[in-house]
Amino acid sequence: MYITLEADYAVRIVNCLAKNGSRMDAKALSAATGVTLRFSLKILRKLVAQGIVRSYKGTQGGYELARAPQEIPLGEVIETVEGPxxxxxxxxxxxxxxxxxxxxxxxxxxxxxxxxxxxxxxxxYAIHFGE
Incomplete structure (x- = not known):
């Protein structure tokens, strides 16, 4: 059993936001994680819809975690893009x-x-991003 590339990228994106601790735009996230901008945006839409990430529009826009990193389990991020x-x-x-x-x-x-x-x-679900 393998975790798909999309799930791996979602974990990278959430981990990057957790380590950064502040809002990042999609281009910066893409560069920091090595995920193409287009794929990053696709994954970010899913993470926003699930309530893991919050998005902001405008010149000061970007993405940040919607909850504290220690409240976000690895399993939730994987299931957000993979399903159960x-x-x-x-x-x-x-x-x-x-x-x-x-x-x-x-x-x-x-x-x-x-x-x-x-x-x-x-x-x-026992592993969290704040650990």
Whole structure:
């Protein structure tokens, strides 16, 4: 299981804002994180919509964290761009995907996948940007 490039970039952007401690414009964020300006803006829109980052318009505009860094868990940033953290499609239960099932109709591996996903999610939510 890999974290996508978009999630990696989102973590870089939030971490940069946390370390900087003040408002930064998108161009400065892009330069500081090595993320293209276009991709930075796409990610910032998602972070703003989730309430992780606050945006300001105008000549003194830019972006800053909407909460203290120690209140922002790594898992929330990742889930903002990735969606729910799961390790298997059968864990989501949305019915879109088929998986191997036993006679009772329950996936043989669903419970193990769900437990592993919970461990990963719990660990990612235990790490905050203010640490």
């Amino acid at each position: 953290i799961t390790i298997s499609r059968c864990v989501g239960g949305d019915g879109e995907f088929q998986c191997t099932r036993v006679e009772e109709g329950e996936c043989r591996f669903n419970r193990a996948y769900a437990e592993i996903a919970k461990l990963v999610r719990d660990r990612l």
